[in-house]
Amino acid sequence: MARFLVGCDVGTGGTKAAVIDTEGNVLGTHYVEYPLITSKNAGDKYPGAKAEHDPEWYWNAVADTIRASVAQSKVNPRDIKGVSISALSPSCICVDKNLRPLANGHIWMDRRATAECDWLKKNIGDERVFKLSANPIDPYYATAKLMWEKNNRPDLYKQTYKLQTAADYPCMKLTGKAVTDFSNASLIGIAFDIVNRRWDKTLLEEIGLDPDKFPEPYPCDEVIGEVTPEAAARTGLAPGTPVVAGTVDCNAAWVAGGAVDAGSTQLVMGTAGVLGVVHETPTFTKDMITIVHTADSCTKYTTLAALVSCGALIRYFRDNFAQLEMTAQRMSGVNAYDLINAEAKDVPPGSNGLIVLPYFMGERTPIWDTHARGVVFGLSLDHGRGHLVRALMEGAAYGLLHNFELMRASGVKMNLPMVLSEGGATSPMWRQIISDVLNIECVFATSSKGAPVGNAVAAGVGVGIFKNYDVVRDWVSYGPKTIPDPETNARYRKLYAIYRDLYPAVKDQFVRLAEALA
Numbered sequence: 001m002a003r004f005l006v007g008c009d010v011g012t013g014g015t016k017a018a019v020i021d022t023e024g025n026v027l028g029t030h031y032v033e034y035p036l037i038t039s040k041n042a043g044d045k046y047p048g049a050k051a052e053h054d055p056e057w058y059w060n061a062v063a064d065t066i067r068a069s070v071a072q073s074k075v076n077p078r079d080i081k082g083v084s085i086s087a088l089s090p091s092c093i094c095v096d097k098n099l100r101p102l103a104n105g106h107i108w109m110d111r112r113a114t115a116e117c118d119w120l121k122k123n124i125g126d127e128r129v130f131k132l133s134a135n136p137i138d139p140y141y142a143t144a145k146l147m148w149e150k151n152n153r154p155d156l157y158k159q160t161y162k163l164q165t166a167a168d169y170p171c172m173k174l175t176g177k178a179v180t181d182f183s184n185a186s187l188i189g190i191a192f193d194i195v196n197r198r199w200d201k202t203l204l205e206e207i208g209l210d211p212d213k214f215p216e217p218y219p220c221d222e223v224i225g226e227v228t229p230e231a232a233a234r235t236g237l238a239p240g241t242p243v244v245a246g247t248v249d250c251n252a253a254w255v256a257g258g259a260v261d262a263g264s265t266q267l268v269m270g271t272a273g274v275l276g277v278v279h280e281t282p283t284f285t286k287d288m289i290t291i292v293h294t295a296d297s298c299t300k301y302t303t304l305a306a307l308v309s310c311g312a313l314i315r316y317f318r319d320n321f322a323q324l325e326m327t328a329q330r331m332s333g334v335n336a337y338d339l340i341n342a343e344a345k346d347v348p349p350g351s352n353g354l355i356v357l358p359y360f361m362g363e364r365t366p367i368w369d370t371h372a373r374g375v376v377f378g379l380s381l382d383h384g385r386g387h388l389v390r391a392l393m394e395g396a397a398y399g400l401l402h403n404f405e406l407m408r409a410s411g412v413k414m415n416l417p418m419v420l421s422e423g424g425a426t427s428p429m430w431r432q433i434i435s436d437v438l439n440i441e442c443v444f445a446t447s448s449k450g451a452p453v454g455n456a457v458a459a460g461v462g463v464g465i466f467k468n469y470d471v472v473r474d475w476v477s478y479g480p481k482t483i484p485d486p487e488t489n490a491r492y493r494k495l496y497a498i499y500r501d502l503y504p505a506v507k508d509q510f511v512r513l514a515e516a517l518a
Contacts, residue, residue, distance in 0.1 A: 007455025010087035015061035028073030051109035082459030087167035092145035141189030175225030252454035269424035273310025305403030356395030
């Protein structure tokens with residue numbers, strides 16, 4: 001009997017789906033992009049960056065990419081035995097009792113819940129929240145975003161039936177059920193008991209939120225429903241196809257890259273830069289992010305470092321300063337990113353003294369600063385576009401080193417070489433920069449097929465096609481190791497010291513800037 005699986009990943013810049021067979025071969029795939037809403041309206045007076053998506057973009061993208069992938073695969077939809085969705089996380093989408101979105105969803109980049117987090121720190125305390133959730137208090141987490149909705153749009157909050165994430169929403173459209181998974185619940189955060197995998201209703205009530213508005217969490221690979229006839233007509237799937245709970249995008253990518261065992265260490269270089277280490281013991285590191293891992297989600301965790309902007313930095317450059325390259329891509333098919341990389345290729349390490357603080361939308365680990373913004377330091381008339389491109393890449397690498405040093409100091413087991421995957425990792429130059437800055441060996445997962453395949457594996461485990469997640473080990477191959485150059489690392493260490501001093505020097509100015517614009 002033919003058996004196939006579908007995985008879909010809802011990203012910050014676009015959504016990708018894939019149809020695979022039980023040997024891990026991708027038979028059909030499709031990708032669509034969508035924009036990010038960051039501009040504030042005239043009446044918006046809150047501090048902190050705005051970052052939103054229309055939830056229907058997720059559903060349309062999921063439906064369209066699945067339909068196109070199934071058509072490309074030429075498989076019979078009735079032979080598709082399971083579906084799983086991952087997504088950017090956290091996000092806060094409020095839906096009413098009819099499962100309709102009440103407003104655009106706040107995504108992880110959104111930083112407007114500053115006052116709510118100040119209240120939490122004063123009245124609940126960082127230590128209590130960390131002890132329960134293994135995560136800090138920050139506008140990043142969806143619970144804080146829901147608090148913002150209650151405080152700023154009380155009528156919308158009253159109409160809210162359930163909070164949904166970017167993975168939950170299209171899963172809800174597939175099944176008609178407004179639930180979540182353990183991994184996404186970790187990043188709804190604050191009142192999620194990460195060890196016992198449940199909401200702390202007492203804490204939610206103390207915060208002033210209705211526990212009934214929070215979705216019931218399930219293991220990432222548990223079947224939570226079936227594709228409805230309406231969703232089948234939209235997606236090309238067969239009615240009754242099992243749907244598993246889902247996961248966070250980086251988790252799905254790590255599964256696809258083979259990171260399923262304790263000690264597995266991978267860096268996903270997507271819109272954000274997410275460095276994760278898998279572990280089984282409930283020992284957590286302060287100032288880092290902790291999520292439940294997709295593989296064995298009842299027992300495993302991932303401690304991760306997360307830069308708000310990694311691949312987003314180069315996409316920002318492409319969208320705003322590389323119109324010529326974008327035109328060349330449309331006319332010749334040559335990837336605009338390859339052209340941008342080529343311009344930076346001959347720039348020496350250190351970018352002739354150009355240093356970038358990559359905090360273009362605030363920052364998560366380890367500084368957790370809502371107000372932080374990007375800084376280009378050392379700019380001179382000698383610098384060209386190529387210098388800026390390389391400096392953006394190096395700025396992300398410096399941010400990763402800051403996190404990497406803290407993770408190593410915590411004693412968490414990290415197997416090396418570090419595996420790099422997706423997005424920016426396809427750039428040999430950027431891989432070498434990461435290796436030289438962190439002074440470690442890295443390897444590129446050349447055959448890692450990305451988060452959609454990780455989702456398809458989770459679906460396969462959920463419906464019993466795969467006994468466990470070990471199957472991915474035979475699917476992943478790695479390119480040559482990237483070896484750090486001692487001389488280049490020595491140069492980077494000097495520049496990194498300046499990088500580390502820059503943020504404390506301008507930290508207060510970020511606050512003044514936010515106040516001036518409020």
